[in-house]
Amino acid sequence: MKHLDEFRDPKLARRLVDEIRRTVSQPRVLMEVCGGQTHSLLRHGIATELNEVVELIHGPGCPVCVTPAEAIDFAQQLALEPNVVLASFGDMLRVPGTSRSLLDVRSRGGHVKIVYSPLDAVDLARHHPDQHVVVFAVGFETTAPTTALAVLQAATLGLKNFSLLVAHVRVLPAMEALMQSPGCRVEGFLAAGHVCTVTGFDEYESFVQRHKTPVAVTGFEPLDLLNGIRECVNQLEANQCEVTNRYARSVRQEGNASAQEIVSQVYEIADTPWRGLGVILKGGYRLHGEFEAFDAALRFETILRRVDDRSNMLTVDEQGSQTGCPAGVCPSDDCRSGEVLRGLIKPVECAAFGTRCTPDSPLGAPMVSAEGACAAYFKYQRTI
Amino acid sequence: MRELIEGTILPRFGHDSELRAPPDAAVLPQVTGNLAFTTDSFVVSPLFFPGGDIGRLAVFGTVNDLAVAGALPLWISLSLIIEEGLPIPVLEHILESAAAAAQEAGAQIVAGDTKVVPAETADGLFVTTSGIGRVLPPPPLGPETLHVGDELIVSGPIGRHGIAILVAREQLGLNPPPETDCACLLDPVQQLRDAELLFGGRCVVRAMRDATRGGVTAVLHEWAQACGQTLSVRESDIPTTPDIRGAAELLGLDPLQIACEGTMLVAVKSGTGKAAVRALRNSSTSRDAAIIGEVKKRGLAPVSIQRALGTEQPLDELSGAMLPRIC
Incomplete structure (x- = not known):
């Protein structure tokens, strides 16, 4: 807790805000990658304090927001199968798939169990040999080591009633895709501190050199965020670009070697669909061939195919409508969450924001999640 | 069931209370002034947690509802829905802690009910308490x-x-x-x-x-x-x-x-x-x-x-x- 109070000191924060305002010679555009950072920026009023000098574009780093609707549909179908339990992080439950959420499915008798750690799901499988436990493996490089470890444990225990629905995503390829997308205005990045704690930040070097954008590895508290912003602004003003670590109390350059080792043992890098962003090259993970016995997509292939057919039908329907969203991305015509996730618009620019779309009746994933940009705006940025 | 009620439950609330011989209803003496009446159900899981358990929680929950209404709790009823298979020592522990809480609050547990339901149709134990208190003037304005x-x-x-x-x-x-x-x-x-x-x-x-x-x-x-x-x-x-x-x-x-x-x-x-x-x-x-x-x-x-x-x-x-x- 000492750390929290230290990094929330209002006086120091005020000083950093003033310093950034003094340094900036022209308005700058930065992207904070992680949804946790978005929430912190808005919650602590930092985005407002820096209004006019630094525009913060909110990145796609909300794991449940970018999990494809088709994966959620598949998870729902699995939960409805007899003798199957779907184990999921709590965050995922309210996120809409193509037509409904896991919470809806649970209220209709679907077997959805909230777990805090995928290892709990291994225990569940061990103690219920008559049930098949599927872990909904979502999230960035931060959660991938825990699901990988669960697979290794299940393999050691010889569990036959345990598998993973893998929807893990990798953050750097998404940053790459955003930089290459037309109309991208981002001049610098606050990299996600938690992800870098696992991956380290060596791999950002070539990104920085290719795109000539500074990257500051940044934490989540007000002073962390202001520090990261100041670093990017200083570099931009000095016409420099490099990777710097502004979250050194958690991140080491080489990252967490044992977590990386576990991930590479279980997963291989794969082109992966992201909700709102489409398929991203090397944008996620899939299980290595030797662990295919734990792949829910193979084990329940017929169910997956059924879900795919249905989703494709919906996709064709949606292509005909004027949504402005990539096909199959948004559950509603009104919802512009695809553009929010790509940083093209702010949530408040969506006509449905706060009226037809609220956390209680969300149209899109970013309005649901504790990391979602729309939810952050709804929570912290409504007029008082 | 009678054994459970008379052997396990009543002795724990029996101190000079009407519960010693179980009648169908507790007869309460006359009180001057207004009365406050409240009820609350408790389904907490786990039954024991750091700093308390469902028994203490159920009594204080109702006592506190009376307290913030400006009332002094006098009488409490306590109903149990017990899932088959709940170990008797667990029940005993919870009842003792409910009795201790009532004593601390200066209230008497004067009525109750016990039902047992088949395994897996409840989560161990559900407790419902109701409480009557005397409103001390002046009550909060609201x-x-x-x-x-x-x-x-x-x-x-x-x-x-x-x-x-x-x-x-x-x-x-x-x-x-x-x-x-x-x-x-x-x-x-x-x-x-x-x-x-x-x-x-x-x-x-x-x-x-x-x-x-x-x-x-x-x-x-x-x-x-x-x-x-x-x-x-x-x-x-x-x-x-x-x-x-x-x-x-x-x-x-x-x-x-x-x-x-x-x-x-x-x-x-x-x-x-x-x-x-x-x-x-x-x-x-x-x-x-x-x-x-x-x-x-x-x-x-x-x-x-x-x-x-x-x-x-x-x-x-x-x-x-x-x-x-x-x-």
């Missing part, structure tokens, strides 16, 4: 009387019960495990009553409420709706303990939205907040009481919070269950 300038007080660190339960239920392995605030609020209320005497008998307390489900935020919203003003709190003034803040951060939860079971919100007339806090601090249950905000003229948001950097934001009620974030 949240609809809140005026601009009135001060908002919380009687202690918030969010302790909900976090303690969550950590125990999910076996999150925090060490030491966070403890519930489950406690009797009669003494803090009595301290306020005594302090009111210092104000020449004028009641300065507008409203009191124990911040159970939905936490402090839920109470603030209820009061804001009742009075039509905006209730505004300052984040940096809200008392929390380091372990609860840490656990809440870790789980992505806001202590303001987490249930308390021995912590209340008090609204007092403008200018009397400091005196009320001084009075509350005389009780060990509310020794960390603090002024956390005030009633303002109604803005767009019914409840608002001032963050440490000075920005004022809406403070919403929690929608749905507490779903922890994943990273």
